[in-house]
Amino acid sequence: MSTIPVADKPQNRFIDPKVLMRIQNLELVARTVVEGFVQGLHKSPYLGFSVDFAEYRQYMPGDDIRRIDWKVYGRSDKLFIKLYEGETNTRVLVLLDVSGSMNYGSGEIKKIDYAKMMAACLSYFAYHQRDGVGLLTFDKEVRAHIPASRRSGQLFNILREIDTSEPTKETEFRKPLRYLAEVLNRLGLIIVISDFYDDPANIAAGLKALKSKGNDIMAFHIMDNFELTFPFEDMAQFEDLETKRKLHIIPEYLRSQYLNILNEHMKKLKQELVSAQIDYTLMDTSQPLDAGLFAYLAARANSL
Amino acid sequence: MSFLNPFFFIGSIVLAVPVLIHLVRRERSEIIPFSSLMFLLKVPKRSIRQQKLKNLLLMALRILILALLVGAFARPYVTQSATPIIATGQNRGVVLMLDDSYSMRYGNNFDRMKTEAASRIDALGTGDQMALVAFNDNANVLNAPTSDKAKLKAALTTLEPSYGGTRYYEAFSVADRLLSQMTGVDKQLIMISDFQRVGWNRSSRENVIGKDVKTEMVNLGVEKSTNLGIDSVSANPTTFTRTYTDRVIARVHNYNKDQAATVPVSLSINDKEVLRRSITVSANSTALAEFTGFDLNLGLSKGRVRLETATDPLPVDNDFLFSIDRREKLNILIVDSGRARQSFFLRQAFTSAPELPYEVSVVAGSSLTPDELAKHAVVVFNDVPRLSNAVTARMDELRKGSQGQLVILAENADLDWWANYAKLPVKPTRRIFVQKDRGQTSVAISSFDRNHGIFKPFETTAKFTINTAQFFAFVQTEARPNAVVLAKFEDGSPALVESGAQDRGLIVFNSMVDKLSWNDLPLKPSFVPLFHEIVRYLSRYSETRGWYALGEGVPVVGSTENAAAAVIKPDGERLALGELGPGQQRFFTPDAPGFYETRVGKESHLIAVNPPASEGNLEAMPPDDLVASVKRIDGDTQQGDGLFGSDAADDYVRRQRAWWYLLFIALLAVIGEIYLANRSQRTQHVEARKA
Numbered sequence: 001m002s003t004i005p006v007a008d009k010p011q012n013r014f015i016d017p018k019v020l021m022r023i024q025n026l027e028l029v030a031r032t033v034v035e036g037f038v039q040g041l042h043k044s045p046y047l048g049f050s051v052d053f054a055e056y057r058q059y060m061p062g063d064d065i066r067r068i069d070w071k072v073y074g075r076s077d078k079l080f081i082k083l084y085e086g087e088t089n090t091r092v093l094v095l096l097d098v099s100g101s102m103n104y105g106s107g108e109i110k111k112i113d114y115a116k117m118m119a120a121c122l123s124y125f126a127y128h129q130r131d132g133v134g135l136l137t138f139d140k141e142v143r144a145h146i147p148a149s150r151r152s153g154q155l156f157n158i159l160r161e162i163d164t165s166e167p168t169k170e171t172e173f174r175k176p177l178r179y180l181a182e183v184l185n186r187l188g189l190i191i192v193i194s195d196f197y198d199d200p201a202n203i204a205a206g207l208k209a210l211k212s213k214g215n216d217i218m219a220f221h222i223m224d225n226f227e228l229t230f231p232f233e234d235m236a237q238f239e240d241l242e243t244k245r246k247l248h249i250i251p252e253y254l255r256s257q258y259l260n261i262l263n264e265h266m267k268k269l270k271q272e273l274v275s276a277q278i279d280y281t282l283m284d285t286s287q288p289l290d291a292g293l294f295a296y297l298a299a300r301a302n303s304l
Numbered sequence: 305m306s307f308l309n310p311f312f313f314i315g316s317i318v319l320a321v322p323v324l325i326h327l328v329r330r331e332r333s334e335i336i337p338f339s340s341l342m343f344l345l346k347v348p349k350r351s352i353r354q355q356k357l358k359n360l361l362l363m364a365l366r367i368l369i370l371a372l373l374v375g376a377f378a379r380p381y382v383t384q385s386a387t388p389i390i391a392t393g394q395n396r397g398v399v400l401m402l403d404d405s406y407s408m409r410y411g412n413n414f415d416r417m418k419t420e421a422a423s424r425i426d427a428l429g430t431g432d433q434m435a436l437v438a439f440n441d442n443a444n445v446l447n448a449p450t451s452d453k454a455k456l457k458a459a460l461t462t463l464e465p466s467y468g469g470t471r472y473y474e475a476f477s478v479a480d481r482l483l484s485q486m487t488g489v490d491k492q493l494i495m496i497s498d499f500q501r502v503g504w505n506r507s508s509r510e511n512v513i514g515k516d517v518k519t520e521m522v523n524l525g526v527e528k529s530t531n532l533g534i535d536s537v538s539a540n541p542t543t544f545t546r547t548y549t550d551r552v553i554a555r556v557h558n559y560n561k562d563q564a565a566t567v568p569v570s571l572s573i574n575d576k577e578v579l580r581r582s583i584t585v586s587a588n589s590t591a592l593a594e595f596t597g598f599d600l601n602l603g604l605s606k607g608r609v610r611l612e613t614a615t616d617p618l619p620v621d622n623d624f625l626f627s628i629d630r631r632e633k634l635n636i637l638i639v640d641s642g643r644a645r646q647s648f649f650l651r652q653a654f655t656s657a658p659e660l661p662y663e664v665s666v667v668a669g670s671s672l673t674p675d676e677l678a679k680h681a682v683v684v685f686n687d688v689p690r691l692s693n694a695v696t697a698r699m700d701e702l703r704k705g706s707q708g709q710l711v712i713l714a715e716n717a718d719l720d721w722w723a724n725y726a727k728l729p730v731k732p733t734r735r736i737f738v739q740k741d742r743g744q745t746s747v748a749i750s751s752f753d754r755n756h757g758i759f760k761p762f763e764t765t766a767k768f769t770i771n772t773a774q775f776f777a778f779v780q781t782e783a784r785p786n787a788v789v790l791a792k793f794e795d796g797s798p799a800l801v802e803s804g805a806q807d808r809g810l811i812v813f814n815s816m817v818d819k820l821s822w823n824d825l826p827l828k829p830s831f832v833p834l835f836h837e838i839v840r841y842l843s844r845y846s847e848t849r850g851w852y853a854l855g856e857g858v859p860v861v862g863s864t865e866n867a868a869a870a871v872i873k874p875d876g877e878r879l880a881l882g883e884l885g886p887g888q889q890r891f892f893t894p895d896a897p898g899f900y901e902t903r904v905g906k907e908s909h910l911i912a913v914n915p916p917a918s919e920g921n922l923e924a925m926p927p928d929d930l931v932a933s934v935k936r937i938d939g940d941t942q943q944g945d946g947l948f949g950s951d952a953a954d955d956y957v958r959r960q961r962a963w964w965y966l967l968f969i970a971l972l973a974v975i976g977e978i979y980l981a982n983r984s985q986r987t988q989h990v991e992a993r994k995a
Binding site: 171257 | 341345
């Protein structure tokens with residue numbers, strides 16, 4: 001395997017998303033990120049939860065006899081079943097927003113690319129943490145749903161689905177979240193990767209419903225730097241990537257109002273989510289993906 | 305409302321510029337794909353609308369500024385009513401200006417003018433005064449201010465159309481003087497004219513009419529002129545051959561803007577038609593009719609080119625007169641030393657073509673008699689060793705008459721003898737053989753007096769290059785006082801010298817024209833024209849002009865001795881000009897077209913006079929424009945004492961003042977624009993800082 005170039009800044013040990021964009025294989029992206037990330041974490045306090053053995057439990061009728069620890073039986077004459085880490089791990093479901101607005105990117109990276117890489121990395125990471133991993137892509141509808149599982153080929157399926165998803169339609173959280181609330185019965189970690197172009201109240205209502213079922217939820221708010229700063233100068237027609245509507249705008253006149261409204265939106269969204277104990281992380285597409293992984297680990301640690 | 309400078313409205317095109325920029329920017333505005341307009345659509349519409357309004361207001365202001373500037377420079381003024389002046393309670397003092405320029409001969413215009421004038425005279429009330437001014441390019445008072453209608457009518461009856469052009473300002477000046485003599489009356493000016501545009505000289509704008517004068521313009525202008533006329537005729541006015549070999553070219557103008565015209569054009573010599581052509585002249589254009597190959601008698605002939613059309617409404621300009629002088633050939637005597645083939649090049653120069661106006665005879669200097677000398681107009685002494693005293697004495701005498709003499713000093717000339725001939729403008733010193741004496745191959749004639757009569761004809765041609773001739777030998781001379789050096793060799797030695805003003809008619813050339821060992825001048829293209837011009841100059845030959853335009857001063861030049869001068873007008877009237885000394889000039893100004901004969905002693909000349917061609921162009925101008933340009937406005941000073949009293953401001957002043965108001969409003973708009981633009985920019989900066 002060729003050497004992966006890293007970002008120029010010495011203090012930045014993470015791989016620049018622009019560099020990752022040059023790697024066509026999503027799995028390779030995920031492995032590159034995650035392995036680099038894990039190597040940097042060998043003294044991390046989070047390492048403890050990732051052990052092979054968990055505990056013994058007394059044999060109960062119906063248990064698979066192949067899982068009886070015969071050595072313990074030889075020493076104690078009692079039947080005990082060995083519980084592995086798989087049973088202690090959680091189920092992770094990645095909700096990836098593939099609406100039209102995610103197709104925006106001011107530079108080399110579009111939000112959807114960033115979100116895909118992030119979804120891939122988290123899936124890869126979780127899968128190798130022995131967590132069950134699932135994927136749900138959505139816009140105003142549910143586009144694809146791969147239920148969380150740890151079976152072999154699951155990661156491949158997820159990565160392929162992530163890779164082939166193309167953003168087109170509008171964003172609406174109400175319907176996909178209601179669907180999820182109906183089909184999701186096992187507790188786990190839900191990771192929402194979206195630009196959240198919807199009413200914060202709608203988003204929070206849907207997520208709260210999932211949260212109330214005992215799921216841990218993490219929200220990654222993917223935003224492009226141009227969306228956050230609106231640095232446009234000359235008069236232009238702005239075209240909505242979701243609705244294709246065009247609007248004549250002199251950006252310098254509207255910048256301040258736009259930024260006020262955007263900040264208000266993000267503030268309200270954060271308030272709603274935090275009040276429902278949902279982790280909220282704003283991700284600028286110009287930042288490395290590792291920040292997202294940290295947030296995941298922190299949430300994962302809390303859930304144990 | 306009308307405008308003094310309506311062409312400034314072309315500038316209104318710039319009004320479209322801000323709008324175009326707006327549209328172009330809008331058209332070309334970039335399309336930027338953006339994630340969602342969700343937040344942009346939430347920006348309060350009021351803010352966007354305000355910005356739009358501010359921008360629209362700015363654009364409107366800028367357009368307004370440009371419009372005001374264009375309007376101001378177009379100089380708007382409120383026109384006066386064209387309705388006839390209605391008598392007020394006060395007595396009127398009227399000056400009636402009547403255009404009698406020759407353009408009024410168009411159709412029945414002159415009769416119409418008389419009818420209009422008669423009706424204005426009839427409309428005079430008791431106590432009203434009227435003066436009559438007839439004008440063309442001069443203005444004459446036909447009748448001083450009077451209340452006597454009969455007298456006015458009698459003066460009007462005597463008025464005949466002139467052959468003069470049109471000039472309005474002189475007429476207005478005279479009218480103003482008359483008006484200033486009328487006090488305590490309601491001053492009115494009535495002008496009856498065809499308002500030809502050619503009569504209005506915009507550059508000589510003078511506000512001569514007082515502010516208190518009411519004006520009425522009676523426009524007899526021709527809307528669609530169908531006039532055909534001859535603008536000019538160009539012909540060589542002097543010929544030496546029986547058959548005229550040059551071309552007589554008449555320039556025919558069709559003033560009809562819509563239709564081309566085909567018209568026969570005839571050439572008459574001494575009232576006998578000799579040639580006829582038919583030409584087609586495009587609408588509003590000119591065409592040339594050319595004539596050549598007709599015979600002429602000796603002396604002056606009367607030429608006339610005529611448009612043979614019976615339907616032309618202005619026949620005056622259908623005839624064009626000119627004179628042609630057929631002269632005897634110039635008699636040249638070449639005196640040489642009698643050697644074989646001497647004077648070959650000179651003879652060839654004057655006789656190589658039969659049409660050349662020269663008769664040449666050659667005689668050896670030894671056999672030259674004083675009587676023989678007197679028979680010729682020009683004598684060339686070609687490298688003659690010396691002359692007898694009798695001959696030189698006769699030479700001096702003949703020069704005082706009209707004979708011209710050219711002395712060529714070269715190989716055979718006895719330089720000492722010629723140096724002692726005091727009348728010679730140079731003193732020859734020695735022969736210079738360039739290679740031996742100067743150490744160079746040859747010298748050239750490096751400078752000559754381009755303004756001299758000999759070289760003047762070559763002014764416009766590049767073919768005359770006298771400096772290409774190589775001189776291998778020449779006679780070094782010193783110019784005597786008062787002599788005029790016409791050309792010099794490159795070492796500064798005179799090449800061609802003319803005697804001074806006291807003894808004109810003697811020219812010396814300081815090199816040979818027979819041997820190529822002296823110079824190669826005879827082989828150069830400049831040789832023939834140079835010697836033709838020298839001889840022509842020495843013959844005191846003067847060309848008269850073929851024709852004069854009416855109004856021009858025609859010179860009558862004195863003969864060789866004192867003589868009485870007179871002019872015989874076309875109608876036979878004799879105009880005495882008094883006695884003229886030799887070379888003295890006196891001018892007379894013809895007052896009608898035709899052939900004039902000038903007589904000085906026994907000599908007589910024929911002068912052709914034509915009316916001004918510009919009058920044929922009947923394009924009219926708006927009378928209001930004319931009034932506006934001659935009426936005094938606020939701030940204009942009076943022309944002089946007695947022209948006007950110190951009148952207060954009147955309506956007319958206010959009518960022309962509009963452009964000041966427009967400029968003032970434009971200034972206010974500029975201030976408003978600057979304020980709005982600055983405010984808008986400041987707001988943007990503040991918002992940008994906040995962002």
